[in-house]
Amino acid sequence: MPEKPYDHNQIELKWHDRWENADFYKAEENSSKPKFYVLEMLPYPSGTLHIGHIRNYSIGDALARYKWMRGFNVLHPMGWDAFGLPAENAAIANKVPPREWTLRNIAAMKKTHRRFAFSYDWDREVSTCEPEYYRWNQWFFLEMLKRGLAYRKRALVNWCPKCATVLANEQVVEGCCWRHDDTPVEQRALEQWFLKITAYADELLTAMSDLEEGWPERVLTMQRNWIGRSEGAEIDFKLADDGQPIRVFTTRVDTIYGATCVILAPEHPLNEQLLDAEGKARAKAMVDARANKDPGDIEKEGFFSGHYAINPFSGGQVPIWIANFVLMGYGTGAIMAVPAHDERDFEFCRKYGIAVVPVVRPLDGALAAEPGMKEPFTEYGLVENTGQWSGLTSEEARRQMAAFAKQHGFGEPAITFRIKDWGISRQRYWGTPIPVIHCPKCGVVPVPEDQLPVILPERIEITGEGRSPLENVPSFVNVNCPQCGGAARRETDTMDTFIDSSWYFYRYCDPHNSTMPFDPAKIAYWFEIDQYIGGVEHAILHLIYSRFFTKMMRDIGLIQNNEPVRRMFTQGMVIAEGKKMSKSVGNVVGADLLAGELGADTARMFVLFAAPPEKEVDWRREGAEGVYRFLGRVYRFATRNLEGAGGSGESDRKVLRKLHQTVKKITGDFETRWHFNTCIASIMELVNVLYADEAGISAAAMPQIVETLALLLAPFAPYLAQEIWEEIGNEGPVFRYPWPSFNPELAREDEAEIVVQVNGKLRARMMAAFGTSKEELAERALADEKVRAMLDGKQVVKTVVVPDKLVNFVVK
RNA sequence: GGGGCUGUGGCGGAAUUGGCAGACGCACCAGAUUUAGGUUCUGGCGUUCGAGAGGACGUAAGGGUUCAAGUCCCUUCAGCCCCACCA
Helix, strand or coil, X not given: CCCCXXXXXXXXXXXXXXXXXXXXXXXXXXXXXXXXEEEECCCCCCCCCCHHHHHHHHHHHHHHHHHHHCCCEEECXXXXXXXXXXXXXXXXXXXXXXXXXXXXXXXXHHHHHHHHCCCCEEEEEEECCCHHHHHHHHHHHHHHHHCCCEEEEEEEEEEECCCCEEECHHHEECCEECCCCCCECEEEEEEEEEECHHHHHHHHHHHHHHCXXXXXXXXXXXXXXXXXXXXXXXXXXXXXXXXXXXXXXXXXXXXXXXXXXEEECCCCCCHHHHCCHHHHHHHHHHHHHHHHCCHHHCCCCXXXXXXXXXXXXXXXXXXXXXXXXXXXXXXXXXXXXXXXXXXXXXXXXXXXXXXXXXXXXXXCCCCCCCCCCCCCCCCCCEECCCHHHCCCEHHHHHHHHHHHHHHCCCEEEEEXXXXXXXXCEXXXXXXXXXXXXXXXXXXXXXXXXXXXXXXXXXXXXXXXXXXXXXXXXXXXXXEECCCCCCEEEECCCEECCHHHHHHHHHHHCCCCCCCCCCCHHHHHHHCCECEEEEEHHHCCCHHHHHHHHHHHHHHHCCCCCCCCECCEXXXXXXXXXXXXXXXXXXXXXXXXXXXXXXXXXXXXHHHHHHCCCCCCEECCCCCHHHHHHHHHHHHHHHHHCCCCCCCCCCCHHHHHHHHHHHHHHHHHHHHHCCCHHHHHHHHHHHHHHHHHCHHHCCCCCHHHHHHHHHHHHCCCCHHHHHXXXXXXXXXXXXXXXXXXXXXXXXXXXXXXXXXXXXXXXXXXXXXXXXXXXXXXXXXXHHHCHHHHHHHCCCCEEEEEEECCCEEEEEEC
């Protein structure tokens, strides 16, 4: 039978059209199949396909297809959201209703996406711009408000002048906005809404021990550092003037006898009382300087406040200083400086000539002599000259002294976290409105549940800098108070869109529910997510937020699982021109271009082939032709051997062995590592063997070979696999057919190749039956001419034999 | 400053448990097919010495453990990522 040329367009469009409305992986709830829930980050609703998502589709799509063939129940939904708005379209964000803008793009996007990824459950599409989604965002907000998990306070916030909005701490990168790395973030004081993520700080940290198995260590480390738990004590020093307490946080209360000053952050509230006009000006200058500089470049600076504090343990008086390296946002905003036992304090005190008093000695040494101390001793040791605690170990002293402080009312053991509450207010049009009303009489009043959702007005004008465009829409702002009925103002802040991404995967399980965010029974069925695939850039933002949301929803009583994701996979980024490919950098390459040229099969397979998925991949299209050539080779081989192509049969055994070895190899790589690049490489090897031995394959063996080849290709090149599947007379989707199994007997080589080494260097090879004894192997190796020549005149000191593998002679 | 990751041909990468370094592909070279180009098929392709058979060297650099090291240990260098006056 004559071969057919590989025309990717004809094949892909044919199946694309036939599959237009098919849902191959439609979730079968309550089926007896094992559950498998793949989630991918959402496609961005921008005009061009974001190439980073091609990688998502490649990985998740291939995996879903494979899992389905292995008999798993796959929920693999597609979602649409409002975040990821291109920076250059910031104007749009303030003008076009998110919903309209998103819907406009969805239609165009679907076409391209379907060709790349048709394994989604389209019924479970969730758009986070839909009023229904707003409703449940707002419902969650009000639930949190009831429970004290949402609150409002005046706060210094990070402000991006370009976005004209507030940023969460997590969204500030090197002092700049995460979307505008050339725009320094400013500090502004605004009334802001916060979610009390700190209430879960401890659990977010300790629960991580359950995730160790399925999450990358790297991500867990980042989260641990971000949450930043440290154990210590809070101690009240007394202001010498009037006895009012100055609370400091320390992890080393055992060193408190060595505290030679107390240092306040420049923005510490007590400064208002302590400092004169000049001091206040200096403190303010420090705050401003800090906002605009790289933290690493700022030199330690400070000045004496003119006041003293009393050490509650020793009773001694120490000066109170103001210094720029003390942060108001961490601990209590005040520290006790122990220069003898802390790097920073040492540097600071030496600079300003403040006393250094050693009080901890190394376990095997003496107390450091001062003056003349060159560097602080920061490790644990034994405390000395510390009153009744002298002689204790640092650990023991820490415990006892903290307890003593509590007992006497001037302190207590304390745990401090680095993580701060999540500021969710955005002065931006693009987001879920925060559902509260400000009434001059009643204060902050929640919008009653039956009035949800509060939706965004359409067709609004951009305002000037710094205020929500919603403030200029009277029909939105002017409302009656739900409590007293009087005139009131609606909140104009909208929610951070990370709220949307924190729970959308729950909504996937029940996307059309109009009475609840989702049916708890459905969540109980699907969750936890078995496998989540996302970019590594979400390690601390999205992944901490969604863990927080899960715990919050559990405490509301909606769900039972403690964590959203059982196993987490962070894929590498796509790099172009040496930079992370992203819209704001402007180096996005349209992968649909490649797909249009060489086909979606080639584009997908090429991305998978380029590198293992956890690694970043440099986008260059040079290698794509190779993949295209390969697919053509496969197709031509299959079509010319459909029938009556019987060969001699002399190669059957060899080819079938290779076939079974390939199935074995790919199955292994799929199950354990997801190294699709080696999967594809081994299919290529197989095809090379098929070409070399084509004439020797019998008509009896050929159908099995072609069919298996189609099945092996199905996860990577579904259109081609399907086409071959049909050509050989099979019906229905190829990936509904079970993944091929391999026969270990057939996969095994007849004989083992034994490597013969002399002093660890390869000198010869020989074939031997499996299980040949060590003695016989050594004997046969010695018989080899070349080996004999190498051993001539030398003495064999030792012979190492690894059965079925190698013989090594050690000679002198 | 702290934590983590990476370093293999001209390039992307393979080597899953310490056991043949460079699978597979790109690029390049040659041959066959073709009027020619393209396509397709076949072969070559780490460096170096050698006419050849064959030898020596070779996984960032140096050292160590081992019969055997890309893989394990130590030191150094380079690059990337995260955190960063966190008391």
